[in-house]
Amino acid sequence: MGSTPTPGTKYMHKEIIIDVPEEKQALAELEKRTDAEAIRMKRFLAMPDLSRTPSSPLYEIVQKALSAKSLEGLDIIKIPEIVPARITFDLFNMPAGHPARSKSDTYYVNEENILRTHDTVMWYYYLTLPEIQAKVKRGESFGTICYGKVYRKDEIDNRHMNVFHQFGGVWFAPMSGADKAAIGLQWREELKRVLTDISHNLFGIDVKNRFNNDNFPYTDPSMEMEIEKDGTWIEMLGCGVPRESVLKNFGVENYTGWAFGFGLERLAMVGMQLPDIRLLWSNDERVKKQLKLGTVYKEVSKYPKILRDISFVVPKTFVPNNYFDLIRDIGGDLVEEVTLLDKYENDQKFGADKMSYTYRIIYRSVDKTLKTEEIDPLQQKIESETKKQFGAEIR
Numbered sequence: 001m002g003s004t005p006t007p008g009t010k011y012m013h014k015e016i017i018i019d020v021p022e023e024k025q026a027l028a029e030l031e032k033r034t035d036a037e038a039i040r041m042k043r044f045l046a047m048p049d050l051s052r053t054p055s056s057p058l059y060e061i062v063q064k065a066l067s068a069k070s071l072e073g074l075d076i077i078k079i080p081e082i083v084p085a086r087i088t089f090d091l092f093n094m095p096a097g098h099p100a101r102s103k104s105d106t107y108y109v110n111e112e113n114i115l116r117t118h119d120t121v122m123w124y125y126y127l128t129l130p131e132i133q134a135k136v137k138r139g140e141s142f143g144t145i146c147y148g149k150v151y152r153k154d155e156i157d158n159r160h161m162n163v164f165h166q167f168g169g170v171w172f173a174p175m176s177g178a179d180k181a182a183i184g185l186q187w188r189e190e191l192k193r194v195l196t197d198i199s200h201n202l203f204g205i206d207v208k209n210r211f212n213n214d215n216f217p218y219t220d221p222s223m224e225m226e227i228e229k230d231g232t233w234i235e236m237l238g239c240g241v242p243r244e245s246v247l248k249n250f251g252v253e254n255y256t257g258w259a260f261g262f263g264l265e266r267l268a269m270v271g272m273q274l275p276d277i278r279l280l281w282s283n284d285e286r287v288k289k290q291l292k293l294g295t296v297y298k299e300v301s302k303y304p305k306i307l308r309d310i311s312f313v314v315p316k317t318f319v320p321n322n323y324f325d326l327i328r329d330i331g332g333d334l335v336e337e338v339t340l341l342d343k344y345e346n347d348q349k350f351g352a353d354k355m356s357y358t359y360r361i362i363y364r365s366v367d368k369t370l371k372t373e374e375i376d377p378l379q380q381k382i383e384s385e386t387k388k389q390f391g392a393e394i395r
Helices: 020-031 034-047 055-066 119-127 128-136 180-203 244-249 266-270 277-281 320-334 372-390
Strands: 003-005 011-017 076-078 083-086 114-117 142-151 163-174 207-217 219-229 232-242 255-263 304-313 336-343 355-364
Touching: 020 034, 020 083, 034 114, 034 142, 034 320, 055 163, 055 180, 055 266, 076 119, 119 128, 119 142, 119 163, 119 255, 163 266, 163 372, 180 207, 180 219, 180 232, 180 255, 180 266, 207 232, 232 244, 232 266, 255 266, 266 277, 304 372, 320 336, 320 355, 320 372, 355 372
Parallel strands: 011 076, 076 142
Antiparallel strands: 003 011, 083 114, 142 163, 163 255, 207 219, 219 232, 232 255, 304 355, 336 355
């Protein structure tokens, strides 16, 4: 672990880097594996962190957010990308059976460790630092910011990728007074002020925002923040006051504060009116020169799409998110969207433990016109791997 000041923003932030042997061991084990899931995860981990890539608009968003006066004095913490499931879920009020723990939603490196699914896990790494535990004993206030890649299995469309970026912040302060409900309301109002300040840095002083009640496992009260863009209210982030029960899991009592987290891709797409999340990864210079905050993206060219349908019968244990990963593995950035056209069961025709699916795959490049001879081999490979990996019968 080390710490250095981070320049480049209006305010200086000390950077804390968490380096744990458990991540190195998990990476070494992963490196030896040759199965499809391992190859997939190794590829994800090797992808650049766009929030730390100066040419990316995600980096620009981070720098603007870090320049908010409300975040002055907060540390920056860089945490492992492979983290224990116990820390991610158990300590954050997501017990066994919680949907987020499912292997259809989360990438498991092994039975104990996962690719991090959200940046809130930084609470654990921050609160267990000796220097922070010393501040707790002295009854001091403190806080940190975390940003970078996170990983989650998801559908395929122009708004979702299974590798994306988050930016989150948390502030802890000793609890004063006995009326916990009043304290929660007080910090909720402080949180609104902080997030309004950040939104002004990102979208300008005239941007309108509003807060709605929400529910999260690790904050209470909880809210979502929306901003108004071109007459439409768009959800930007989730936030709230840290739950006492969660802080107690980290050995911290009689503390309160605020916390928030937002997706950098969402803000970039809203801010530049990007029609496709894949554009953020484009190497096309005509695209890259437009990826600046404040610039409204203009289509370089709307290249034609190529449609291919695939129908198959599989065991009912089939998990669609795992199938989407297979399609991403093979089709890569050429796959724009995958849509379920049909799903049905017929015990007499297929058997009691089987289900029929039909998906439409839309192929479209963001920087060139695709040819049939480029797509047909990809579609053929998807069909063969569907049979091989999922025990499917192609119809």
